[in-house]
Amino acid sequence: MANRFWCGECNYKTPWLDRSEGLRRQIEHYAHKHPGTSPAGQIETRRRGPGTRHGRLLLVAGALILLTVVAAWRH
Numbered sequence: 001m002a003n004r005f006w007c008g009e010c011n012y013k014t015p016w017l018d019r020s021e022g023l024r025r026q027i028e029h030y031a032h033k034h035p036g037t038s039p040a041g042q043i044e045t046r047r048r049g050p051g052t053r054h055g056r057l058l059l060v061a062g063a064l065i066l067l068t069v070v071a072a073w074r075h
């Protein structure tokens, strides 16, 4: 999972990063741009492409096996 941290004070957002790295960038941004303000804003999350695709393929394979088993059982 990749996370993007949005600044609560301005339009800044971090690139897609690991949660810990994104959090570090967000804190650094606050330290530079909004000193004295505690970090706030939003965290945007997305699943990583290859992992998702792999999961979907497994799901399709599982569905095909299930269909085959159901078809065999009907005969």
Ligand SMILES: [Zn+2]
Pocket: 007, 008, 009, 010, 011, 012, 029, 033, 034
């Ligand atoms: Zn900011």
